[in-house]
């Protein structure tokens with residue numbers, strides 16, 4: 069497992085105790101660029117207990133290791149956070165791209181969201197932007 073060092077480092081950084089399950093799930097997140105939904109995880113980890121899997125995801129989310137994405141499809145998807153995310157403060161302020169063809173969601177980590185001025189009467193807690201269209205992969209196999 070070539071990622072093992074990185075996995076242990078990441079877990080340590082976010083104050084998460086390493087377990088076999090957590091290591092496997094994190095490894096899976098590291099191997100993919102696209103956001104993963106729970107169903108996908110259940111299929112991939114068919115040999116694991118669903119409750120344990122769900123708890124692993126919840127822990128990762130609470131500790132600032134992954135963030136949830138609502139892309140307008142019916143499922144919540146998850147993707148790795150930036151290093152700066154903590155349990156109290158998720159700063160994943162990038163837009164997400166939803167491909168209407170393959171239904172995959174990608175984090176656009178290098179794009180920053182515009183700062184919207186909506187007036188002093190409102191307090192912003194989070195901003196979400198979903199961009200819909202055809203992803204680079206689907207475009208290249210057209």
Ligand SMILES: [Zn+2]
Pocket residue numbers: 132133134135149150153154157158159160
């Ligand atoms: Zn985050």
Ligand SMILES: [Zn+2]
Pocket residue numbers: 167168169170171172202203204205206207
């Ligand atoms: Zn696509």
Ligand SMILES: [Zn+2]
Pocket residue numbers: 135137147160162163164174175176
């Ligand atoms: Zn994201």
